[in-house]
Amino acid sequence: MALPSSRDLHPKYVRFARALALASTLALPACSSEAPASSSGAPAQDASTGEKDAGKAGDASTRDAAVADGSIERDAGSVQDASTSDATAEDSGGGGGGVGPLPPPDMPA
Amino acid sequence: MTLEQEYRALREGLRRIEPDAHTFDASSYEPAAVARVRALWVDRTQNEYRSTFVFSALASQLLVAGASLEASAVTLRMAQDELVHAERCAGVAVALGGTPPTLPLTGGVATIAKHANVSREECALRNVVYTTCISEMTAVAHLTLSLERARDPFMRHHIRALLADETLHGRFGFHYLESWADWLGDRPGVRASLTRYLRFAFAVAEREFSWPSRAPGNADDDALGYVAPQEIVEIHRNTMEHAVAPALARFGLDAEEAYRTRTFAP
Numbered sequence: 001m002a003l004p005s006s007r008d009l010h011p012k013y014v015r016f017a018r019a020l021a022l023a024s025t026l027a028l029p030a031c032s033s034e035a036p037a038s039s040s041g042a043p044a045q046d047a048s049t050g051e052k053d054a055g056k057a058g059d060a061s062t063r064d065a066a067v068a069d070g071s072i073e074r075d076a077g078s079v080q081d082a083s084t085s086d087a088t089a090e091d092s093g094g095g096g097g098g099v100g101p102l103p104p105p106d107m108p109a
Numbered sequence: 110m111t112l113e114q115e116y117r118a119l120r121e122g123l124r125r126i127e128p129d130a131h132t133f134d135a136s137s138y139e140p141a142a143v144a145r146v147r148a149l150w151v152d153r154t155q156n157e158y159r160s161t162f163v164f165s166a167l168a169s170q171l172l173v174a175g176a177s178l179e180a181s182a183v184t185l186r187m188a189q190d191e192l193v194h195a196e197r198c199a200g201v202a203v204a205l206g207g208t209p210p211t212l213p214l215t216g217g218v219a220t221i222a223k224h225a226n227v228s229r230e231e232c233a234l235r236n237v238v239y240t241t242c243i244s245e246m247t248a249v250a251h252l253t254l255s256l257e258r259a260r261d262p263f264m265r266h267h268i269r270a271l272l273a274d275e276t277l278h279g280r281f282g283f284h285y286l287e288s289w290a291d292w293l294g295d296r297p298g299v300r301a302s303l304t305r306y307l308r309f310a311f312a313v314a315e316r317e318f319s320w321p322s323r324a325p326g327n328a329d330d331d332a333l334g335y336v337a338p339q340e341i342v343e344i345h346r347n348t349m350e351h352a353v354a355p356a357l358a359r360f361g362l363d364a365e366e367a368y369r370t371r372t373f374a375p
Contacts, residue, residue, distance in 0.1 A: 013344065014348055
């Protein structure tokens with residue numbers, strides 16, 4: 001059975017996550033072939049900028065956040081859906097806000 | 110000296126983002142949008158507090174596994190980050206008009222897998238990969254999208270503060286794998302076992318990040334950095350397929366195949 005695959009291959013949050021993940025590993029990959037132009041038509045250099053920054057020595061977390069911040073600032077609003085909603089306050093809540101680590105599961109024997 | 114003074118000093122030492130003087134002005138946004146975002150930050154408060162259990166338990170497993178002093182200390186730091194995040198999230202919820210959440214929260218203790226049938230080294234590796242490479246890298250992507258949307262300066266500051274820490278949490282697992290690369294390189298059986306675990310772990314994580322649909326946000330929600338719950342699973346899939354699995358593959362794990370064939374079957 002075919003499992004769901006991602007529809008949008010390279011939104012900026014993925015490029016940033018990919019830059020972080022790959023910059024942390026033993027060998028940096030070439031990044032020029034994997035970052036297409038964004039949906040707004042902006043050049044794809046944001047990802048390579050992020051990758052270089054994330055790959056620098058030292059604690060780069062503050063800079064990483066700024067890279068994510070800055071790179072997406074230039075493309076403001078490109079992916080957001082500005083449609084209106086009838087949602088009410090009662091429609092809120094129920095999870096989905098968590099950004100902490102999930103408890104790792106035991107795999108059945 | 111008081112515990113409060115010590116905590117404040119600790120919190121200051123952990124801080125990566127300069128304080129910001131912006132306050133929240135609810136009158137700029139429709140009340141329903143503020144309520145949606147407030148509920149999200151209340152949920153986040155509970156989630157962050159509970160996350161402390163995860164990193165605390167993980168730190169113990171790293172010590173048992175013989176991890177480096179640095180790796181164990183950074184894991185304890187991440188546990189402390191989560192407590193500070195809980196306090197921050199509670200503050201945001203209050204600024205958005207919520208009732209002050211009471212910390213410490215009671216109940217909801219999180220436990221982590223013990224993987225009794227594998228070595229202590231592999232047990233730690235499995236749990237590091239799940240908590241950081243899989244779970245926290247999803248958080249990085251989630252917060253990056255949230256920051257991309259947010260226009261409110263108060264919200265942007267607090268989202269950035271969380272993201273600054275999550276970039277460490279998300280990368281930790283890759284650095285940890287790197288520190289064990291020689292050990293892993295000598296053990297093809299462990300690499301194969303880790304890959305089998307990844308198939309299961311990817312399936313579990315996808316289920317955990319699959320939230321019921323809510324009404325999509327409007328322009329005011331976007332300005333406040335709202336990411337609708339149903340968007341998170343797509344963020345997770347994108348991040349696993351294009352960021353995490355390729356990076357894990359560099360350690361001799363067949364992670365991309367594991368992601369494609371993810372399953373709950375052992």
